[in-house]
Amino acid sequence: MPKIHLENLIKRYGDVQVLHGIELEMADNEFTVLVGPSGCGKSTTLRMIAGLEDVTEGEIYVDGNPVSHLEPKDRDLAMVFQDYALYPHMNVAKNMSFALRLQKRPKAEIDAKVRDVAATLGLTDYLLRKPGELSGGQRQRVAMGRALTRDAGIFLFDEPLSNLDAKLRGQMRAELALMSQRVQKNMIYVTHDQIEAMTLADRIVVMHSGYIQQQGTPQELFKRPVNKFVAGFLGMPPMNFLEGTIEDRGGQTFITGDGFDLVLTEERAASAKTAQKRHVTLGVRPSDLTYAPDSAPDQALELNVMVSEYVGAQSVLLCTCGAAKVMVELGSDTPVALGQTLKFAVNPAGIHLFDRESEVAL
Amino acid sequence: MRIARANRLTPYMFMAPAAIIMAIALLYPLGYMVWGSFRAWNPSQSIGEAEFVGLRNYIFLWNDPNFHESLIVTLKFAFFVVSLEMLIGVGLALLLDRNIRGMSVLRTLFILPMMIAPVVVGLMWRYMYHPTVGTFNTTLESWGLPKVDWLGDHALMSIIIADIWQWTPFIFILSLAALQSLPRSALEAAKIDGATGWQQIIHIKLPLMMPVLIVTCLLRLIDAFKVLEVILVMTAGGPGLSTEILALRISRTATEFRELGVAAAMSNYLLILLLFFTVAMFLFTKWQEARARRLAAAIQEDD
Numbered sequence: 212m213p214k215i216h217l218e219n220l221i222k223r224y225g226d227v228q229v230l231h232g233i234e235l236e237m238a239d240n241e242f243t244v245l246v247g248p249s250g251c252g253k254s255t256t257l258r259m260i261a262g263l264e265d266v267t268e269g270e271i272y273v274d275g276n277p278v279s280h281l282e283p284k285d286r287d288l289a290m291v292f293q294d295y296a297l298y299p300h301m302n303v304a305k306n307m308s309f310a311l312r313l314q315k316r317p318k319a320e321i322d323a324k325v326r327d328v329a330a331t332l333g334l335t336d337y338l339l340r341k342p343g344e345l346s347g348g349q350r351q352r353v354a355m356g357r358a359l360t361r362d363a364g365i366f367l368f369d370e371p372l373s374n375l376d377a378k379l380r381g382q383m384r385a386e387l388a389l390m391s392q393r394v395q396k397n398m399i400y401v402t403h404d405q406i407e408a409m410t411l412a413d414r415i416v417v418m419h420s421g422y423i424q425q426q427g428t429p430q431e432l433f434k435r436p437v438n439k440f441v442a443g444f445l446g447m448p449p450m451n452f453l454e455g456t457i458e459d460r461g462g463q464t465f466i467t468g469d470g471f472d473l474v475l476t477e478e479r480a481a482s483a484k485t486a487q488k489r490h491v492t493l494g495v496r497p498s499d500l501t502y503a504p505d506s507a508p509d510q511a512l513e514l515n516v517m518v519s520e521y522v523g524a525q526s527v528l529l530c531t532c533g534a535a536k537v538m539v540e541l542g543s544d545t546p547v548a549l550g551q552t553l554k555f556a557v558n559p560a561g562i563h564l565f566d567r568e569s570e571v572a573l
Numbered sequence: 574m575r576i577a578r579a580n581r582l583t584p585y586m587f588m589a590p591a592a593i594i595m596a597i598a599l600l601y602p603l604g605y606m607v608w609g610s611f612r613a614w615n616p617s618q619s620i621g622e623a624e625f626v627g628l629r630n631y632i633f634l635w636n637d638p639n640f641h642e643s644l645i646v647t648l649k650f651a652f653f654v655v656s657l658e659m660l661i662g663v664g665l666a667l668l669l670d671r672n673i674r675g676m677s678v679l680r681t682l683f684i685l686p687m688m689i690a691p692v693v694v695g696l697m698w699r700y701m702y703h704p705t706v707g708t709f710n711t712t713l714e715s716w717g718l719p720k721v722d723w724l725g726d727h728a729l730m731s732i733i734i735a736d737i738w739q740w741t742p743f744i745f746i747l748s749l750a751a752l753q754s755l756p757r758s759a760l761e762a763a764k765i766d767g768a769t770g771w772q773q774i775i776h777i778k779l780p781l782m783m784p785v786l787i788v789t790c791l792l793r794l795i796d797a798f799k800v801l802e803v804i805l806v807m808t809a810g811g812p813g814l815s816t817e818i819l820a821l822r823i824s825r826t827a828t829e830f831r832e833l834g835v836a837a838a839m840s841n842y843l844l845i846l847l848l849f850f851t852v853a854m855f856l857f858t859k860w861q862e863a864r865a866r867r868l869a870a871a872i873q874e875d876d
């Protein structure tokens with residue numbers, strides 16, 4: 212039985228519908244990550260699970276029991292808020308121990324727990340400060356700490372790392388991954404950051420304007436995105452899209468477009484045939500493009516370098532292929548001049564085809 | 574260097590005119606009053622002609638049983654009025670802090686008592702308290718209950734009720750404003766942390782409202798010590814001295830007994846009392862902060 216089940220969840224604010232039938236199942240101890248662009252309804256979904264927003268239609272089941280009529284305090288969950296939501300009049304230790312103090316746990320136990328969590332989050336030196344005397348990142352860690360000191364059944368995180376610097380975010384991410392293995396609880400995690408999504412998630416749920424686009428393991432979503440939106444959303448640098456047409460020539464299937472003519476694998480050719488679409492969008496990730504000056508023309512893209520962004524061992528090149536823009540990655544030691552034309556081999560398995568109208572993957 | 578110094582002085586320069594006017598408007602009458610309180614001063618005399626008597630007025634008041642009586646009545650009145658008003662006002666605000674339709678209408682209705690001129694309030698309540706034709710007694714009678722001698726045996730209680738009616742809305746409005754400006758998300762966090770409605774009030778809402786509540790309480794306290802018109806109209810301090818609060822006694826000493834010096838001395842006693850309350854409240858908050866800091870430091874040493 213799934214631990215949490217969202218059944219056709221709908222949310223309306225007056226006439227505005229912001230969630231259109233969210234259908235989601237989370238297994239016991241699963242780490243679920245909700246990703247999507249700003250305003251797509253991630254926080255709303257989370258807040259409905261928490262009981263902070265009324266459910267307009269549908270039902271939320273936890274362990275098979277409907278909970279949408281329950282008060283937040285009766286749902287046995289801990290939450291990290293997007294805007295921290297710390298208690299301004301309590302110091303960090305008091306903030307973190309509030310729930311335990313309400314439960315009237317023994318003082319020694321509370322102290323031990325707070326110290327323990329504070330140590331993990333690097334907050335030991337700040338335990339006696341009020342939230343107003345902390346930086347944004349420190350407050351965010353306190354908000355995390357407040358949730359982690361509880362042993363709730365379900366943990367909800369609303370962009371808990373968004374205000375941390377890159378290094379700290381990496382540390383906290385690792386810390387979270389460790390913790391989620393250790394505590395074995397259901398976690399639902401909202402983020403913009405796809406690296407967080409990819410590294411933490413057992414299951415990623417991609418949302419867009421109140422609809423679930425796709426859900427599955429990080430690998431599934433990365434390898435087989437169901438539509439152009441999901442394909443473009445996951446992966447960094449993002450997938451490149453080129454408009455093309457399917458053509459049969461000499462027993463082989465090609466996709467041709469402005470500045471390219473690529474042969475398709477049989478598998479791709481077959482799926483393109485069954486869909487009976489001629490006008491398609493070609494999607495290919497930068498990681499599936501490798502610099503190869505001598506590759507065959509029907510297996511490579513000829514790219515004209517416009518901008519080179521140096522990011523360390525790799526450079527990201529923004530190039531043109533015909534009228535379209537294409538991003539590729541290249542080892543920084545390869546000499547490139549702007550305006551130069553380079554040949555990049557396309558990994559045949561890395562070719563994605565999308566219907567041009569519906570944007571569904573073929 | 575000189576520019577930096579001029580820059581530092583700028584705010585004081587801008588404040589100077591207001592400060593001077595304040596000083597004159599505030600300190601001059603105050604000084605006049607203190608000056609007058611050391612003299613045997615009759616309204617027909619100018620202050621210069623009045624005889625200087627040192628502390629005689631103060632000593633006289635110190636031993637005057639009527640002044641004591643009046644002081645006790647004032648303290649009782651202020652204590653009951655302020656504590657009951659705070660209780661009811663804050664309680665109502667906590668109850669009504671939600672998005673009910675027509676809330677803004679309700680709020681306007683609530684402020685109405687504050688907008689009525691005090692004399693009118695006094696008159697209104699005097700008629701309602703009237704022993705035979707007043708609203709209260711006719712109602713009690715129609716329910717078959719015994720009449721109450723509102724402005725006789727229970728005069729102090731009656732003026733306290735009238736004051737509560739008039740000033741609870743003030744506290745209600747301020748508390749409601751304070752409540753509605755509380756960080757919503759902190760309250761949501763408290764709900765998630767398992768706080769019941771009552772625990773949210775005790776642990777989150779009241780502590781966060783405290784600064785506003787302290788100021789409100791102080792304002793009401795100061796006002797309660799100076800209330801005059803409503804009581805003057807309702808009971809004129811009677812029966813006996815049972816409702817003769819200090820403000821009333823001061824005005825009577827000045828007008829009826831024609832003892833301006835004594836009245837001034839009485840005003841100064843009242844002023845000292847109010848200053849005492851203000852400073853006490855201020856010290857109390859300071860003390861609490863210091864205690865919190867000491868506790869924090871103590872915990873730090875434990876580690």
Ligand SMILES: Nc1ncnc2c1ncn2[C@@H]1O[C@H](COP(=O)(O)OP(=O)(O)OP(=O)(O)O)[C@@H](O)[C@H]1O
Nearest residue numbers: 224227229247248249250251252253254255256293
């Ligand atoms: N109280 C409200 N009244 C009306 N519309 C609302 C309300 N709260 C949220 N919305 C709308 O619901 C949609 C989803 O909001 P939500 O906060 O869930 O977005 P989100 O996915 O969390 O975005 P972000 O990543 O920026 O936090 C938004 O379009 C927002 O404008």
Ligand SMILES: [Mg+2]
Nearest residue numbers: 253254255293
């Ligand atoms: Mg959000």
